[in-house]
Amino acid sequence: MVLSSSFRPDSRKVKARLLKMSNPVQIKRIPTTSLQANALSLFDTIALAISGTAPSYTLNATTATLMAAVGLAAPAAILLGAIPMFGIAFAFKHLNRWRTDAGAAYAWVGRSINPYLGFLCAWTFLVLSTAFIVAASLPVGVMTLSLIAPAYQENVAWATLIAAIWFVGVAIMTFLGVKLTAQVQRIRTAIEAIALVVLSIGALVKFSANPVNPFSWSWFSPTAFGNGSTFMAGMLIAVFYYFGWDVSSNVAEETQNSKDVPGNSGLMGMIGIVALFLLVQVGLQMGLSAEMVEKNGAALLPAFGDAVLPAPWGRIALLAALLSTVGTLETQITQSVRLLFSMGRDRVIHAKFEEIHPRFKTPWLAGWVVTGLGLGLMVLSSASESIGALMESLISAIGVMVAFYYGLSGLACAWYYRRTLGKSRKTLVTQGIWPVASAVFLLILAAMQLPQLGLTVALYTVVSIALGLIPMLYYRKRYNSSFYRSPAEYKRP
Numbered sequence: 001m002v003l004s005s006s007f008r009p010d011s012r013k014v015k016a017r018l019l020k021m022s023n024p025v026q027i028k029r030i031p032t033t034s035l036q037a038n039a040l041s042l043f044d045t046i047a048l049a050i051s052g053t054a055p056s057y058t059l060n061a062t063t064a065t066l067m068a069a070v071g072l073a074a075p076a077a078i079l080l081g082a083i084p085m086f087g088i089a090f091a092f093k094h095l096n097r098w099r100t101d102a103g104a105a106y107a108w109v110g111r112s113i114n115p116y117l118g119f120l121c122a123w124t125f126l127v128l129s130t131a132f133i134v135a136a137s138l139p140v141g142v143m144t145l146s147l148i149a150p151a152y153q154e155n156v157a158w159a160t161l162i163a164a165i166w167f168v169g170v171a172i173m174t175f176l177g178v179k180l181t182a183q184v185q186r187i188r189t190a191i192e193a194i195a196l197v198v199l200s201i202g203a204l205v206k207f208s209a210n211p212v213n214p215f216s217w218s219w220f221s222p223t224a225f226g227n228g229s230t231f232m233a234g235m236l237i238a239v240f241y242y243f244g245w246d247v248s249s250n251v252a253e254e255t256q257n258s259k260d261v262p263g264n265s266g267l268m269g270m271i272g273i274v275a276l277f278l279l280v281q282v283g284l285q286m287g288l289s290a291e292m293v294e295k296n297g298a299a300l301l302p303a304f305g306d307a308v309l310p311a312p313w314g315r316i317a318l319l320a321a322l323l324s325t326v327g328t329l330e331t332q333i334t335q336s337v338r339l340l341f342s343m344g345r346d347r348v349i350h351a352k353f354e355e356i357h358p359r360f361k362t363p364w365l366a367g368w369v370v371t372g373l374g375l376g377l378m379v380l381s382s383a384s385e386s387i388g389a390l391m392e393s394l395i396s397a398i399g400v401m402v403a404f405y406y407g408l409s410g411l412a413c414a415w416y417y418r419r420t421l422g423k424s425r426k427t428l429v430t431q432g433i434w435p436v437a438s439a440v441f442l443l444i445l446a447a448m449q450l451p452q453l454g455l456t457v458a459l460y461t462v463v464s465i466a467l468g469l470i471p472m473l474y475y476r477k478r479y480n481s482s483f484y485r486s487p488a489e490y491k492r493p
Contacts, residue, residue: 034356034361035253035254035338035356035363036177036178036179036254036361036362037253037254038255038256039177039178039179039182039255039361040179040182040251040255040256040261041255041256042256042264042265043186044179044183044185045182045251045255045261045265046248046265046272047182047185047186047189047190048181048185048247048248048251048331048334049245049246049247049248049270049273050189050193050245050269050272050273050276051185051188051189051192051247051324051327051328051330052244052245052246052248052269052327052335053242053243053244053273053328054136054244054324054325054327054328055192055193055196055277055324056196056301056320056324057136057139057325057328058240058277058324059277059280059281059284059300059301059321060139060298060301060302060321060324061139061298062237062241063284063293063300064293064294064296064297064298065237066078066234066237066238066241067293069230069234069237070224070225070233070234071224071290072213072219073219073224073225073226073230073234074219074234074281074285075220075278075281075282075285076219076221076222076224076225077231077235077237077238078238078241078274078277078278078281079220079274079278080222080235080238081235081237081238081239082242082274083438084406084437084438084442085242085270085406085438086267087435087437088246088409088410088438089245089246089263089267089270090267090413090430090434090435091410091413091414091435091438091439092105092246092249092262092263092266092409092413093262093263093264093266093430094413094417094430095108095249095412096249096258096259096262096263097259097260097263098416098489098491099489100252100258100259100262101252101253102251102252102253102338102339102341103122103338103343103346104246104249104252104342104409105121105122105125105246105249105405105408105409106119106121106122106125106339106342106343107342108409108412108413108416109121109411109412111483111488111489112412112416112488112489112490113411113415113488114488115484116484117408119343119348119468119472120468120469121404121405121409122339122343123465123467123468123472124404124465124468125335125336125339125401126340127394127465127468128394128397128401128402128405129332130336130370130373130374130377131394131397131398132243132328132332132398133167133329133332133374133378134374134377134378134381135398136325136328136329136332137163137164137167137329137374137378138159138160138163138378139163139298139321139325140163140322140325140326140329141158141159141160141162141166142159143318143321143322143325144162144163144166145158145159145162146318147315147318147319147322156382159382160378160379160383164378164379166326166329167329167371167374167378168371168375170326170330171333171367171370171374174330174362175357175362175364176360176362177360177361177362178251178254178334178361181330181334182251185330188323188326188327189327191319191323192323192324192327193272193276195316195319195320196276196280196320197276199280199283199304199309199316199320200279200280201283202283202308202309203283203284203286203287203304203308204282204283204286206287207283207286207287208286211286211287212286212287212288212289213285213286213289214286215282215286219282219285232445232448232449233449235445236400236445237399239399239402239403239442240398240399240402241277242270242273243402244331244332244335245266245269245270245273246266247331247334247335248262248263248266249266250334250338250339251334251338253338280304283308284304287307287308288300288303288304288307292307301318301321302314302315302317302318302321304317305317305318333370333371333374336366336370337362337366337370338363338366340353340366340370341354341356341363341366344363344366346481346483347475347479347481347482347483348472348475348476348479348481348483348484349471350475352365353365353366353369393456393457393460393461394460394461394464396453396457397453397457397458397461399449400450400461401446401461401465403442403445403446404442404443404446404465406439406442407438407439407440407442407443407446409435409439410436410438410439410442411436411439413431413432413435414431414432414435414436415490416490416491417431417432418432418490418491419492420491420492450462
């Protein structure tokens with residue numbers, strides 16, 4: 001007779017009962033749905049935060065756009081853009097103390113303000129992260145060919161192939177565990193930071209005697225923008241500059257002292273990022289004319305390296321940009337995978353996303369989905385004009401989506417702590433006034449700049465976020481998750 005599954009003895013349970021009878025001390029197993037706890041240190045998460053913003057990649061790809069918008073006021077844009085970002089960084093710090101969650105802003109917005117808004121916050125991040133991955137991947141191929149086979153660097157097919165190889169390699173590394181990912185990022189971030197500092201100091205020394213643009217403190221002044229529209233355009237670009245530092249919160253469940261270290265890492269990472277951005281920008285403005293900046297466009301950092309250092313040492317700028325781009329691909333995959341894991345755990349998307357690889361303690365299905373989607377869109381966008389145009393539109397809207405994502409996080413902080421803000425001046429500022437002011441500024445910035453992107457880009461942006469309603473409503477009905485049914489949480493006095 002064949003026993004039904006409900007009556008068939010489970011050998012693992014029998015063994016566990018026998019062990020309990022013979023030995024009163026039980027070994028607590030880590031559930032298969034748990035990430036690897038205490039895998040990351042403070043230095044690991046600081047390295048991830050810096051790497052997440054990809055300083056070299058951002059400077060290389062975005063400086064020409066920033067200077068075209070604001071001219072020599074670029075340092076002011078970078079400095080003033082950091083103010084709302086620090087407000088959001090404080091929000092992340094305090095929200096992480098309340099709830100350590102791999103979903104970060106998704107969980108905080110969803111559990112404090114509204115669960116549906118939390119889902120759309122997560123969906124917005126997934127859309128912008130996918131667009132960013134596609135945007136960052138192809139330059140990896142171009143830069144690699146520029147280093148090893150310059151004759152082929154303009155070949156789209158070769159650049160796409162090399163970029164795909166890099167992307168898959170980075171994705172596999174993230175599958176092998178967050179500890180390995182962080183260790184590699186520490187080395188990569190150190191090399192990148194040293195290269196940028198060397199270039200900047202070299203530029204200050206070389207161009208001080210005969211600068212293209214003599215240094216001026218007015219570069220840092222808010223009055224350097226000339227008018228409000230120029231200021232707002234510069235701020236939107238600056239928001240893109242800082243995107244990615246919050247990865248330290250997505251790995252909070254895997255970090256030592258998970259209540260405090262992730263938030264502190266985000267703040268410390270931001271300090272390092274601002275310093276690097278300003279140092280390089282000042283050196284670049286002293287050494288390169290507006291015409292040179294415009295001419296070199298998305299290959300600005302290598303041109304800067306060649307202007308500062310004699311051949312072949314100027315190539316370290318290209319190496320820094322390559323390492324930076326690879327690093328930000330790694331952090332984007334890490335963030336997206338952990339966000340999907342958290343959403344699967346809460347049953348707001350398919351439960352399979354919660355599953356963890358038993359050996360590497362990483363969300364295996366979420367990793368493969370992010371990798372497959374990113375790789376597919378990267379190849380399609382390079383081969384198809386229509387897909388390429390779509391991705392370019394989404395990439396143009398990244399700054400708007402980042403402002404929306406960070407803005408909701410700032411509001412969530414003040415709303416969760418609203419009943420305890422008066423306990424001290426410090427909490428009033430860092431949990432309330434600064435995050436709210438930052439959030440309001442970012443949301444106004446997004447609303448003002450969305451129409452400026454053009455009807456097509458604005459439509460793509462709104463539609464891509466609105467598409468999140470489909471999986472949200474489907475899985476809401478399928479699982480009836482407590483994420484939607486539980487009352488909103490707040491800090492009690």
